[in-house]
Amino acid sequence: MSGKKATYTIDLDHVTRIEGHGSVRVSVRDGRVEELTLAIVEAQRFFESFTRGVVAHEIPWIVGRICGICCVAHQLAACRGVEAALGLEVSGQSRLLRRLLNESQILQSHLLHVYFLAVPDYMGVPSVLPLARSHPDVVRRALRLKHLANEFTRVIGGRALHPMANTLRGWRRLPDPDALADIRHRLAAALPDFDATVEFAAGLRIPQFERETEYVSLRHPEEYALYDGQVYSSDTGELTPVSDYRRITNEFTVPWSTAKWARWHRASYMVGALARVNNNFDRLHPAARRAAESLGLRVPCHNPYMNNLAQVVEIVHCAHNSLAMLDEVLDRGLVREEIGYTPGPGYGVGAVEAPRGLLFHAYRFDDSGRCQEADAVIPTSQNLNNIEQDMRAFAPSMVASMSQDEVRLHLEMLLRAYDPCISCSVHMLEVEFIR
């Protein structure tokens, strides 16, 4: 069909292999893209409304339920928001355990996304199931690593999903030292599997589409910022305190989306693995920087499809960094700490890097210490606007050079590359052709 003046509509309804429900609608007339919208069709769940009246220490426990795949990030952002509101201190030990918990979940989430959700597109199959027969080694490795990451979260947080051992200020029940030593041993033993993941990912043929945008992430003076830091924009090179988040996200609503959209210094911005790797390359573990080199990921990278490879870089970072943190925990030992607090009024903002990008939570408590106001700005809702801008930018050259099926595939892959998590942001993609 290339070269011909095609007229069709692509409706990608309830796009598969993404977390949540979304649809993409593209109409092409005489070979030109007339209209393109990214519709978020997930039902409203109203977390920010029904947290009203909830006492401070229950907030992280409830709002973790916003998302199954990044529950830890929601718990941690909530803890940080509540702690900022009430002026609560967090010990060095709790901070270290939180960073371990967060990195364990980033491992879970990135491994799931790269191997199970994104790779089938690159192998030309509709899901991971056919790969179990054609590439049994890859699937077995993926399952091994995913299982390990789940166990890692379980050891630190008590459960792989919606962990309960952690709460405001610290841990209700500290991780078992023997279990920590065991998971450290297993993580070290899995390093060849992580290397093999890099080698495998280096063989994926990433579509070549570039569009420079604003990259936004946390940045920390010493660490590769995943748990802590200030907000860094690649447009200004400046740091903005987390408490100024409303000035960053500037949320607005559009009729075709039940998620809110965001923009900062220009029409749209990007958060997530690629934004973080672009902004914080110098803070990555050396093994992760080597992985980036093997993957051909040079920063700044402006190809959104490369987000999948940035996730692989972060998988390597989290594996090596977690090993170092586990050594530190085992070295200093864990001591039981006081985690009580006095309820009261206050307002505070917390932010962490969720697997999909920057996540803000803000809370206000009344005099009785009950939640009066809650706000969560989810990474995917910050990305949606940027995804649509990417699609608008790439669609014309796709339409000119690809078949209808290829256009459909590349749009779906683009959406998946962002690893959208639409349950969080409120579900997402449909492509229907009109001839």
Add this chain to the structure above:
Amino acid sequence: MKTALLRPRIGFFDMAGCEGCQLAILDCEDIFLDLVDLVEIVEFREAMSETAPRFDIAFVEGSIHRETDGLRLRDIRARCRWLVALGACACHGNVQARANAWSPAENLQRVHGAEAAHRVQTDDRYWPLWAHTRVRPLHELVQVDYFLRGCPVDRDEFLHLVKRLLAGSRPCFPARPVCVDCRRHGYECVFRHGETCLGQITWGGCGAVCIGGGHRCDGCRGLLPQADLDLHRRLLRASGLDRDTIEARYGLFLSAETGKGRARP
């Protein structure tokens, strides 16, 4: 249900929820390859692009918030032999049912602002997607054959259900409290160290995982049919909780079952 099923066709569907229960099932990594030999997963939007017209077992996660989702659920019901409510949101509305305490317009206003709430009412383009009615568990709309409880579901209960259906027998989830799980694991009762717990009134089968993790039971698996709430209220009051705190505790995960207009399977 007399005969064993040869490679049943299974579909996973999601309504409004966090999709964590589907992930909890993907978490069967150690036996995943054996499992996909025994069953045929024919539709699972979160993990695959394939779709199918009919299923033996449909697992539905999440609760129903809009008429359009109700229509999707009825369609799934018509295409499957057994419909399983997957997780707390599907079984009883979970934390999401807390939103039923306020009108949809007020919820919209609090999340999106007055201007957006107004637009939903006046701009037709917003209506189909944004029309929120009330958070409803699946059994309020269709017949549900089995309930896999919890937030998230317990993978052993999921495997029990699949194995029983494969063997042509009836899955069995006894109506007993979380306390039974707690005793089995030898956990100390949280009341002993001055905490309070909803384990006595909550469906067990979870292995008392939250008590094992240093927390307490908040009732995510739903209210037992034989639960005596008045007796439990007296127990909590005797443990030092005031009336408001008790109702707030029930209201966290069990608002649909303990509040007004409660609906129980």
